[in-house]
Amino acid sequence: MSKTSDYIGSAAADSTNALNPLLGGLNRQELLGSVAMMLRRTSISPMANAKFAGKMAKESYDIAMGKSERAPDRKDKRFRDPAWANNPFYKRGMQTYLAMQEHLEDWVGDLKLGEMEHARATFVMNMITDAIAPTNAFATNPAAKKRAIDSGGLSLIKGLPSRVDKSPFVVGENGASTPGKVVWKNEMMELIQYTPLTEEVREIPFLNIPPQINKFYASDLDPITSIVQFLLKEGFQTFIISWRNPTKEHKDWGLSDYVDSLIQCTEVMKQITGSDKVNVSGACSGGISTATFASLLAAAGDDRINSLTFQVCVLDPEQDDSELGQMVSERSLEIARRYSRRKGILKGDDLARMFAWMRPNDLVWNYVVNNYLMGEDPPPYNVLFWNDDTTNLPAQLHSDYLDFGLTKPFSNPGQVEIAGHMADLTQVDVDAFVVAGVTDHITPWKAAYRTLHLLGSKNKEFILSNSGHIQSLLSPPVNPKAKYFRNTSIEATADEWAAGAEEVAGSWWTRWAEWLHERSGDMKPAPTEGGSEQFPALYDSPGKYVFD
Numbered sequence: 001m002s003k004t005s006d007y008i009g010s011a012a013a014d015s016t017n018a019l020n021p022l023l024g025g026l027n028r029q030e031l032l033g034s035v036a037m038m039l040r041r042t043s044i045s046p047m048a049n050a051k052f053a054g055k056m057a058k059e060s061y062d063i064a065m066g067k068s069e070r071a072p073d074r075k076d077k078r079f080r081d082p083a084w085a086n087n088p089f090y091k092r093g094m095q096t097y098l099a100m101q102e103h104l105e106d107w108v109g110d111l112k113l114g115e116m117e118h119a120r121a122t123f124v125m126n127m128i129t130d131a132i133a134p135t136n137a138f139a140t141n142p143a144a145k146k147r148a149i150d151s152g153g154l155s156l157i158k159g160l161p162s163r164v165d166k167s168p169f170v171v172g173e174n175g176a177s178t179p180g181k182v183v184w185k186n187e188m189m190e191l192i193q194y195t196p197l198t199e200e201v202r203e204i205p206f207l208n209i210p211p212q213i214n215k216f217y218a219s220d221l222d223p224i225t226s227i228v229q230f231l232l233k234e235g236f237q238t239f240i241i242s243w244r245n246p247t248k249e250h251k252d253w254g255l256s257d258y259v260d261s262l263i264q265c266t267e268v269m270k271q272i273t274g275s276d277k278v279n280v281s282g283a284c285s286g287g288i289s290t291a292t293f294a295s296l297l298a299a300a301g302d303d304r305i306n307s308l309t310f311q312v313c314v315l316d317p318e319q320d321d322s323e324l325g326q327m328v329s330e331r332s333l334e335i336a337r338r339y340s341r342r343k344g345i346l347k348g349d350d351l352a353r354m355f356a357w358m359r360p361n362d363l364v365w366n367y368v369v370n371n372y373l374m375g376e377d378p379p380p381y382n383v384l385f386w387n388d389d390t391t392n393l394p395a396q397l398h399s400d401y402l403d404f405g406l407t408k409p410f411s412n413p414g415q416v417e418i419a420g421h422m423a424d425l426t427q428v429d430v431d432a433f434v435v436a437g438v439t440d441h442i443t444p445w446k447a448a449y450r451t452l453h454l455l456g457s458k459n460k461e462f463i464l465s466n467s468g469h470i471q472s473l474l475s476p477p478v479n480p481k482a483k484y485f486r487n488t489s490i491e492a493t494a495d496e497w498a499a500g501a502e503e504v505a506g507s508w509w510t511r512w513a514e515w516l517h518e519r520s521g522d523m524k525p526a527p528t529e530g531g532s533e534q535f536p537a538l539y540d541s542p543g544k545y546v547f548d
Helices: 003-012 028-043 046-064 088-110 115-131 142-150 216-220 227-233 255-273 285-300 323-327 330-343 348-358 360-373 382-388 395-407 445-449 494-499 508-517
Strands: 180-185 189-194 200-202 206-209 238-243 278-283 305-311 431-437 460-465 483-486 502-505 523-525
Touching: 046 088, 088 115, 180 255, 189 255, 206 227, 206 255, 206 285, 216 227, 216 238, 216 382, 227 238, 227 508, 238 255, 255 278, 255 285, 255 395, 278 285, 285 305, 285 395, 330 395, 431 445, 431 508, 445 494, 460 508, 483 508
Parallel strands: 206 238, 206 278, 278 305, 305 431, 431 460
Antiparallel strands: 180 189, 189 238, 200 523, 460 483, 483 502
């Protein structure tokens, strides 16, 4: 295998906890049931218990005698303080913890558990061992003690942990601030048309369909990382959807309703721009809506979509894609479905917590240590500000996503009904561009690669950005560290694609812009104002729904 393929493999292995269309399919009852199952198996697995006890006894002796060479992984940020390596007390505590963590994982593997029970038990055990890390307690964290002494104790009274300092960010001023107009709205969405930045624009407009589980302005966080501003500077007529944050009264909004809104808003775009064609891009769960939209139009013989871009999106979920998928059962999906139906919505805060506990050291305990123990102020980071600006999922859309994970409509063309038609992406033959992130823990890149084989498109391109879920998309050309991987051939498997991929310095945005230019028609004078006589501008961007 090539060095590039080796790098992709090792990088991706660090981010295997993923959330896919089986959103909300894991629940507390089943995790507690896995703990009970694990404890029951303990009583009938004396060999596993004895093996664990023997390993710990031997290693504990070596640690006590100072003979152990156990050290944290070089990527483990928790033990970077010099005291963990130089102070015998802290070093032995760290080594004991790391030994216990490894041997407990082996012990769970030795228990007689089924595949799903083993995945759940491993997940729970990892949560427990992460929680009891010596770095998470003041008494056993040398850096926290030093900070307390240096600050005269003030570091310990700063309050509960927070992920981000939200005070510097104001939506509409220094985030979601690109000028534009809301040119159409319904109860579910606002359609924003951005003000051109060039004297001429491409004839065929571009529509960005964001996910329903966060606000739209990930694409317009600031002037540097704004995909919106990049597209405008390239001369594309750029539109974006701002989904409304649903409440309990919107519990019946489902995928079919969202697709109906896409049909309506693209009709508006066609009238405003005078173009019969639209280039469409969908990100994350917005890609599911985009694919369903494209499938429905293809079934109806409607050719308004000129090209498709899918960003960090999984359309063919497999249980083996992630640890989460391995833990989800049909029963757990039904429990999740009943829960959101009873509540009317799946709250955005609940979704955010679910995401966080997939990577607790990075997304939970890191903030406990930095903010609560170390007394550090949370960073003023606009990505985290956006991430905490959560939205709800209506119960019906949540249910549709769960069905999507169960029935896999795009993997079974012509056999599953969604949004009022038999889903079949093989009938979608427009050019397609698919981008994924090598360290994406939300939508693993190999799962995103499978999208290429679902589509009937003859001209397809796959780009692998060198980052995670959000940062892989926020990759402006001005970033000197930006790079991506490209293979002009579409291979049968992701591994075969990686074996032939080449590393390219720079931002994948540049390659995408070239691709879009080839599919956006001729240049024409830029419009002088938003909307049209039939659809006059309603009010300024970023609109009103973003503040819900």
